[in-house]
Amino acid sequence: MKIFLLTVTIYALTIFFAFLIAAIVQGLGVLVKKIHLEPEENPPDLSMPNSDALKEEESVAVAIALAAAARSGRAPRKPATQSS
Amino acid sequence: MITLQHLQDIFQGITSLFAMGPKLAFARLALIVLGLFLMYLGRKGVLEALIMIPMGLGMATINAAVMFFDPLHLHGGLGTLFLEAQAGATTDAVRNAADLMTILQIDWLQPVYTFMFSNGLIACFVFMGIGSLLDIGFILARPYTSITLALFAELGSIATIPIAMAFGFSPQQSAAIAIVGGADGPMVLFTSLQLAPELFVPIAVVAYLYLGLTYGLYPYLIRAMVPKHLRALPMFPPAKQKKYTAFEKMTIASVMCVLLSFLLPVAAPLIFSLFLGIVIRESGIKAFQDLVSGPVLYLSTLFLGLVLGVLCDAGTLLDPKILPLLILGCVSLLLSGIGGLLGGYFMWWITKGKVNPVVGIAGVSCVPTTAKLAQKIVSKDNPSAVIMPAALGANISGVITTAIIAGVMCSLLSKLTLQ
Numbered sequence: 001m002k003i004f005l006l007t008v009t010i011y012a013l014t015i016f017f018a019f020l021i022a023a024i025v026q027g028l029g030v031l032v033k034k035i036h037l038e039p040e041e042n043p044p045d046l047s048m049p050n051s052d053a054l055k056e057e058e059s060v061a062v063a064i065a066l067a068a069a070a071r072s073g074r075a076p077r078k079p080a081t082q083s084s
Numbered sequence: 085m086i087t088l089q090h091l092q093d094i095f096q097g098i099t100s101l102f103a104m105g106p107k108l109a110f111a112r113l114a115l116i117v118l119g120l121f122l123m124y125l126g127r128k129g130v131l132e133a134l135i136m137i138p139m140g141l142g143m144a145t146i147n148a149a150v151m152f153f154d155p156l157h158l159h160g161g162l163g164t165l166f167l168e169a170q171a172g173a174t175t176d177a178v179r180n181a182a183d184l185m186t187i188l189q190i191d192w193l194q195p196v197y198t199f200m201f202s203n204g205l206i207a208c209f210v211f212m213g214i215g216s217l218l219d220i221g222f223i224l225a226r227p228y229t230s231i232t233l234a235l236f237a238e239l240g241s242i243a244t245i246p247i248a249m250a251f252g253f254s255p256q257q258s259a260a261i262a263i264v265g266g267a268d269g270p271m272v273l274f275t276s277l278q279l280a281p282e283l284f285v286p287i288a289v290v291a292y293l294y295l296g297l298t299y300g301l302y303p304y305l306i307r308a309m310v311p312k313h314l315r316a317l318p319m320f321p322p323a324k325q326k327k328y329t330a331f332e333k334m335t336i337a338s339v340m341c342v343l344l345s346f347l348l349p350v351a352a353p354l355i356f357s358l359f360l361g362i363v364i365r366e367s368g369i370k371a372f373q374d375l376v377s378g379p380v381l382y383l384s385t386l387f388l389g390l391v392l393g394v395l396c397d398a399g400t401l402l403d404p405k406i407l408p409l410l411i412l413g414c415v416s417l418l419l420s421g422i423g424g425l426l427g428g429y430f431m432w433w434i435t436k437g438k439v440n441p442v443v444g445i446a447g448v449s450c451v452p453t454t455a456k457l458a459q460k461i462v463s464k465d466n467p468s469a470v471i472m473p474a475a476l477g478a479n480i481s482g483v484i485t486t487a488i489i490a491g492v493m494c495s496l497l498s499k500l501t502l503q
Contacts, residue, residue, distance in 0.1 A: 003246045011242045017488045022231040029224050032332040
């Protein structure tokens with residue numbers, strides 16, 4: 001009898017948790033559609049640095065160059081431009 | 085001058101056959117043949133090749149490579165240079181540490197066994213890889229149908245508990261054996277480590293032997309239980325099927341991971357690994373996707389198969405505990421298959437013929453083997469019938485219900501004693 005009760009308890013708890021998860025899955029499915037989580041166009045590519053990160057790197061590089069120039073008393077070198 | 089003793093020292097694999105009893109010697113030879121046969125069946129596609137090829141080779145080699153070597157004095161002077169599963173398993177902590185240090189420096193697969201296999205890490209890695217292959221869009225399309233099918237397919241995991249207890253196993257051991265019916269290898273490793281570490285090796289070996297066999301035997305079960313006209317039944321996607329973006333799927337998977345871990349902390353490592361794989365798949369980080377779905381998954385599967393094969397030495401498989409485990413593992417998987425198909429019939433009846441009953445077998449969570457198998461059987465009878473999306477939904481739900489059942493078993497049984 002105890003064995004039977006134990007088995008039934010395990011299955012009953014599994015059914016309860018499983019349907020709870022199914023309800024949560026369905027609820028989340030509805031919720032994510034309602035709150036418009038993500039604008040559909042242009043999802044970011046996380047494996048490459050984005051344009052903001054590139055700009056940030058550029059500004060840090062300029063700041064370092066300016067600081068180095070100020071220390072040595074020389075004007076910072078102008079960035080090279082492509083000649084035709 | 086070369087004496088007989090020299091020849092014995094050179095050809096230890098052969099001479100060790102005569103140093104052990106005839107029963108063990110014949111078992112060794114039989115296991116060498118069985119290992120090679122499993123490889124052949126894996127290569128032919130009858131059994132799961134990813135597990136069976138490394139496992140078969142491991143099984144054949146470990147039984148060939150026996151020599152007069154037993155540094156821990158556990159096997160009457162005979163051993164191999166592969167791994168020692170019993171190292172560090174005594175009650176003496178100091179001796180355990182010393183034994184492990186010794187054997188880690190000798191046996192080449194011991195680091196993999198000690199640091200990845202016997203602590204469940206390899207199961208988590210496999211789950212991470214499986215997660216990275218799963219699209220939760222399939223379960224989002226039909227959450228209740230998928231979960232219902234998966235719950236029916238847990239029949240073996242439940243019904244085998246009293247049967248195993250009738251065989252004289254404790255409730256914890258019975259639960260660890262019964263979870264074989266969940267057909268989820270990593271979950272079996274995890275549960276047996278939690279509930280019955282003393283049976284971990286035989287349960288792991290039996291579970292993976294049978295998981296390979298499901299691929300070969302379930303088609304006969306399906307044909308026996310489902311008539312041809314029902315096997316050929318086409319299935320159509322739900323009328324109002326929503327499309328989810330990767331970001332939405334990632335959000336849902338993250339919330340599910342947290343909630344499931346909240347409900348079942350005992351199974352949290354496996355739940356986390358599975359959902360980490362799903363989140364990585366949907367995150368858009370290609371480098372992680374490639375890493376987890378490629379090297380992590382396949383390296384873990386290779387070593388899993390190899391370690392399981394190496395654990396199949398004659399001494400382990402002739403252990404008197406193994407025979408009931410072989411019977412119970414078979415009963416559990418058979419009951420789960422029957423339960424899954426009954427679930428398929430239940431959903432066919434509830435939906436008035438819109439669900440193909442064969443899809444029920446995919447509730448047995450051998451991802452994605454049973455889903456592929458269901459589609460293959462249906463395609464033979466009706467080449468235009470597509471049941472794969474529904475089968476994958478049931479398959480993924482099967483993983484979730486097996487995680488739930490493992491969590492419930494571990495939480496309920498870890499301290500339970502039945503008078």
